[in-house]
Amino acid sequence: MEVNFWNPEVETMERSQLEALQLKRLQAVIGYALKTPFYQKRLSRAGISRPEDVRSLQELQKIPFTVKDDLRQNFPAGLLAVDMEEVVRIHSSSGTTGVPTVIYLTAEDLNSWTDLLARSIITTGCCRKDIFQNMMSYGLFTGGLGLHYGAERVGMTVIPVGGGNTQRQVQLMRDFKTTVVHVTPSYLLHIHTRLAEFGVKASDLHLRRAFLGAEPYSENTRLKLQELYGIDAYNSYGLSEMNGPSVAFECVYKKDMHLWEDAYIVEIIDPATGQILPDGQKGEVVLTNLVRHAMPLMRYRTRDLAFLHTEPCPCGRTHRRLSRIQGRTDDMLIINGVNVFPSQIEEVIMAIPEVGTNYMIHLTSAGALDKLIVKVEIYSKMFTGDLNSLDALKGKIRDRLRASITINPHIELHEPGSLPVFEGKAKHVVDNREKL
């Protein structure tokens, strides 16, 4: 199999050299972290007041974990390590309780991120001749712009179409002979179900590869997509706190994802005790970003569960491989590629006076896509007997939820007391989706 490199020296670096590079970059990040109110306090308590106070990678463990809630409590600028005029890009994601989280990038940070994505793209076997159709959302979401920049750096022809509008996606794939797409697996499956409607066969397309991401899926779904389209499909991993995609990407062997260890220090921990687990054991992924200075983030608990492979990869890269994400340590839902916490939904609906005290969140499959159904009990005293006002209430709930979680939910109104009541911990989510 042909193996291409973007930066062969770094990608095949010996372990000892790689670790030396990690330490050097970690110390630089600590230097920036010490400029933020958040880390200054935290690091000084851990006895770190200068970058040299961390003398080895083992001493990284002196630094306490950072969690999502730290980001919220220090919103917006508690982790900003540079002057705002140095910042060239902001990405933000909606928060679990209404407080968003934000990341900042300097020009150099953006350059490092873009370079990792160019590397990731080349790793899958793509080259500058490819026509790249980016079906991920642009904007504050990191997935769209990230790969866009990476593909341009490789020199591919980029079609920045963004998400949705299946007819136009198919038209663009035909008109410009798209060879590579970046897409959620469920959307790529959905497109296939609609090809016939547009009079197109998968074999009419020029597609050769797909970058899959933003939602969990099984090996069977990959195999199905590869067969349906006659393509190679590659898994990827990233999260907005770590810039987005670029953390890990599969190579042409498709045996799980090389985690770019020159840019990220990965630890797998026992989520209950915080103890570091040996390679091969499943635990929570903890990441330290080594190539972002505007907003340092060290030992960040991702809440994603995965393991690291122990055996080397035939492609020759020395960076360890991360398994598929096996689950979450929290209740985050991924709906059509968008991260949603049930608490976000609760927050919105409970702020509406016509809504009663109980609600349920149902997830089902509508074809290849997910369907979100929010069932709410109405508040008896708000019932006027008028159908229009009930319809208006449905519309209001739908609009407010869409504004908060960016997904268009289906709203059902129910009688007070009709939805299940739980003793102890309430189970407000019923997930009946077919597993991808």
Added chain:
Amino acid sequence: MKITQISVFLENRKGRLYEICSMLGQAKINIRALTIAETETFGVLRMVVDKPAEAIELFRKNHVTANQADVVAVEVPDRPGGLANVLKMLSDRQVNVEYMYGFVEKFSENALLVFRFDNPEKGGQVLRDAGINVLAGKEIQGL
């Protein structure tokens, strides 16, 4: 002149309409007129009963989401154009009909309809002035 209509919020669930009707039956409350307005996932049952105050109390006790509204029960000549004539009188006097439905049985030779007007007071008066019989609550109870 105005009579009481009871609206009940009905979620779209098998047997729910039965439960409501059987509740009324057991309490010996008679439904005189009814209609259901429905959407995909829920409906509103509107009805006129012989004992509206008791029905409201019954629903309150049983945690049924209900509300009341003023409507007008009107005798409409049961012949071609009968309803059209009544509607024209209302329209000429700028009274809007929000919705209407029929009684289960006749009161006389005429058809008996329930009207919900934007202004029930005025609507009733317009019809009465034109010599149309508008029934009072007492008469509904006696049906």
